[in-house]
Amino acid sequence: MDTTPADNFTVELQQLDTTPRAERAKWMLNSPEPPSLWHKLTTLLRDTVSPLGNILSSSADRPARSKGGTGTAVCFLQGLFPILKWGRNYKAAQFKNDFMAGLTLASLCIPQSIGYANLAKLDPQYGLYTSVVPPVIYALMGSSREIAIGPVAVVSLLLSAMIQNIIDPSVDPTNYRRLVFTVTFFAGTFQAMFGLFRLGFLVDFLSHAAIVGFMGGAAIVIGLQQLKGLLGINHFTTRTDVVSVLDAVVKSLHHPWNPLNFVLGCSFLIFILITRFIGRRKRKLFWLPAMAPLFSVILSTLIVYLTKADKHGIKIVKHFKGGLNPSSVHQLQFGSPHVGEAAKIGLICAIIALTEAIAVGRSFVSLKGYQLDGNKEMVAMGFMNIVGSLTSCYAATGSFSRTAVNYTAGCETVVSNIVMAITVLVSLLFFTRLLYYTPIAILASIILSALPGLIDLNEAYNIWKVDKLDFLVCIGAFFGVLFCSVKIGLLVAVTISFVKIILNSVRPSTEEQGRLPATYIFRDITQFPMATKITGMLILRVDSGTLCFANANFIKERILRRVTDENGENTKDRVGVLVLDMSNVMSIDTSGILALEELQKKLTSQGIELAVANPRWSVINKFKSAKFIDKVGAGQVFLTVDDAVDAFLHLRMTGLASC
Numbered sequence: 001m002d003t004t005p006a007d008n009f010t011v012e013l014q015q016l017d018t019t020p021r022a023e024r025a026k027w028m029l030n031s032p033e034p035p036s037l038w039h040k041l042t043t044l045l046r047d048t049v050s051p052l053g054n055i056l057s058s059s060a061d062r063p064a065r066s067k068g069g070t071g072t073a074v075c076f077l078q079g080l081f082p083i084l085k086w087g088r089n090y091k092a093a094q095f096k097n098d099f100m101a102g103l104t105l106a107s108l109c110i111p112q113s114i115g116y117a118n119l120a121k122l123d124p125q126y127g128l129y130t131s132v133v134p135p136v137i138y139a140l141m142g143s144s145r146e147i148a149i150g151p152v153a154v155v156s157l158l159l160s161a162m163i164q165n166i167i168d169p170s171v172d173p174t175n176y177r178r179l180v181f182t183v184t185f186f187a188g189t190f191q192a193m194f195g196l197f198r199l200g201f202l203v204d205f206l207s208h209a210a211i212v213g214f215m216g217g218a219a220i221v222i223g224l225q226q227l228k229g230l231l232g233i234n235h236f237t238t239r240t241d242v243v244s245v246l247d248a249v250v251k252s253l254h255h256p257w258n259p260l261n262f263v264l265g266c267s268f269l270i271f272i273l274i275t276r277f278i279g280r281r282k283r284k285l286f287w288l289p290a291m292a293p294l295f296s297v298i299l300s301t302l303i304v305y306l307t308k309a310d311k312h313g314i315k316i317v318k319h320f321k322g323g324l325n326p327s328s329v330h331q332l333q334f335g336s337p338h339v340g341e342a343a344k345i346g347l348i349c350a351i352i353a354l355t356e357a358i359a360v361g362r363s364f365v366s367l368k369g370y371q372l373d374g375n376k377e378m379v380a381m382g383f384m385n386i387v388g389s390l391t392s393c394y395a396a397t398g399s400f401s402r403t404a405v406n407y408t409a410g411c412e413t414v415v416s417n418i419v420m421a422i423t424v425l426v427s428l429l430f431f432t433r434l435l436y437y438t439p440i441a442i443l444a445s446i447i448l449s450a451l452p453g454l455i456d457l458n459e460a461y462n463i464w465k466v467d468k469l470d471f472l473v474c475i476g477a478f479f480g481v482l483f484c485s486v487k488i489g490l491l492v493a494v495t496i497s498f499v500k501i502i503l504n505s506v507r508p509s510t511e512e513q514g515r516l517p518a519t520y521i522f523r524d525i526t527q528f529p530m531a532t533k534i535t536g537m538l539i540l541r542v543d544s545g546t547l548c549f550a551n552a553n554f555i556k557e558r559i560l561r562r563v564t565d566e567n568g569e570n571t572k573d574r575v576g577v578l579v580l581d582m583s584n585v586m587s588i589d590t591s592g593i594l595a596l597e598e599l600q601k602k603l604t605s606q607g608i609e610l611a612v613a614n615p616r617w618s619v620i621n622k623f624k625s626a627k628f629i630d631k632v633g634a635g636q637v638f639l640t641v642d643d644a645v646d647a648f649l650h651l652r653m654t655g656l657a658s659c
Contacts, residue, residue: 028637082376083139086413102419105420110294112150112151113150114127115444115447117151117394120151125428126393131150131421133421135421138414141384145413152396154356157225159345179333185390190346190347195377203355207470209471209474212474215454216478229444230266231249241485271296322429323432325393360403361398473496506554508542508551516531520640522641536576541581542582545585553595577608582615583613587619600631
């Protein structure tokens with residue numbers, strides 16, 4: 001007769017119940033040796049030395065390798081350029097959707113790119129250059145279908161805030177621009193290295209809470225800096241903290257300024273915000289807020305040109321050079337005395353840009369239900385910025401606002417990025433002269449209209465509700481950016497995050513365990529009040545992934561204090577056995593083993609036995625190497641907490657029976 005899986009499981013449970021405890025303990029004590037340190041190092045080295053093949057291949061591609069060199073080359077190229085794989089099945093219906101999404105995207109991208117170039121202290125055409133080459137490179141190498149590539153506000157602010165401390169763009173714009181390209185090259189190099197060598201964990205040093213706080217602070221600083229363009233102020237501070245910016249605004253208002261800039265900018269800002277409100281209320285009109293910035297630029301430019309408003313105080317762009325992206329290879333300054341600073345700024349920009357891009361990509365990937373390979377994304381972002389630095393582009397990444405427009409417009413693939421790039425290129429070739437009269441106040445209003453999306457009050461409130469220490473990280477980043485600088489804000493956020501990790505590692509808790517009614521399960525008696533203590537026994541679980549030099553003495557002292565407190569409260573039923581549940585401890589070092597030996601000696605001097613339950617593979621191996629098992633006794637090491645409790649209860653009953 002055939003047996004079902006349920007029948008097999010029942011038989012296994014019955015066999016387990018009849019298996020002696022000593023036999024179950026031997027399963028753990030006689031477990032094979034874990035991989036050696038040399039094996040771990042060689043495996044890590046192999047994965048690192050040949051990362052390209054690992055990253056640019058997937059389990060789906062591996063069967064093709066058996067076909068020989070041609071199959072391997074095809075897999076390699078398809079991994080490096082995913083468009084070669086899905087492009088073979090690309091249909092005309094998909095192109096129709098991508099074409100419309102790309103045009104919609106370009107209508108938002110053109111005015112934003114000009115404004116972000118102004119924020120980065122660059123001439124406006126460099127923002128458009130950055131919306132041509134990087135999107136095309138990403139379309140060839142990237143794996144996200146919805147993400148829209150180009151300049152973004154935060155990275156633009158980072159570049160201007162940090163590079164202008166080295167070179168003043170108003171004094172030496174040429175060398176400032178060259179340093180921007182050099183920083184972009186370093187940013188792309190770091191991003192590519194993160195992906196190739198699987199160093200993406202470095203991006204995780206900026207936690208979600210840190211990014212929320214950083215983005216909020218940066219948005220306010222960016223908004224205040226736009227007051228220069230919105231009010232038509234001539235002289236303004238180069239500092240990025242809120243105090244300096246507000247002080248510069250107040251001082252500038254004492255000098256002559258033209259209110260027409262403010263009226264024009266605010267009028268179109270209100271118009272853009274109204275169209276955004278309408279677009280959110282009526283999804284079918286999604287194109288309205290996307291077209292509003294470009295419409296504002298065109299209409300305001302016509303107004304200034306027809307009324308000669310630039311002769312009456314309206315400040316205009318003026319400097320605008322069109323044409324194809326010129327080469328900037330000769331402008332990279334690797335021999336400059338500032339190359340070290342450029343590399344440092346490039347690293348910061350690389351991490352911030354990757355964090356934003358991956359967060360944007362994953363947000364929309366979850367809506368479509370496909371996977372996003374983080375390492376491949378880093379490689380694609382890196383190469384697009386490296387190529388961009390050679391073609392007069394500054395650091396680009398994924399934009400949340402433009403990606404949302406791209407998704408809402410019905411994009412099917414990254415072909416929408418190519419359509420957008422071609423549209424921007426056509427604008428550079430034929431329409432840049434028309435943008436000569438574009439009011440700077442309009443660019444400021446476009447940037448201001450995009451900033452509310454960077455301030456996420458709801459998420460900050462959720463962080464406060466979930467984790468107060470995380471909220472401290474968020475607030476630290478926010479106020480650091482707001483009142484000091486971008487660099488200080490990031491430093492504060494990372495420092496608080498590290499302090500949080502250290503506190504959790506150095507000061508772990510120890511939970512007292514009790515048995516849940518009618519089960520063999522032991523859980524924290526504070527979390528589960530129905531759990532019952534075992535008379536004469538104290539069961540403690542160490543809530544730390546590692547027992548090491550940093551926390552070993554603290555854990556030992558805390559355990560001894562718990563034993564003392566327990567015996568002080570229970571004068572009748574004193575603790576005779578301490579069961580240490582080590583199921584959470586993944587690793588231990590010599591300091592941790594020494595602390596356990598000292599704990600065992602002190603407990604023995606008080607007439608208390610020590611039992612160890614459920615040590616992990618690495619831990620039990622180190623116990624055997626350090627002869628710790630011999631000191632506590634092999635009979636004191638158990639597979640589960642229930643086995644330890646059962647053994648000592650059986651021993652107690654045997655002792656009572658003999659009496």
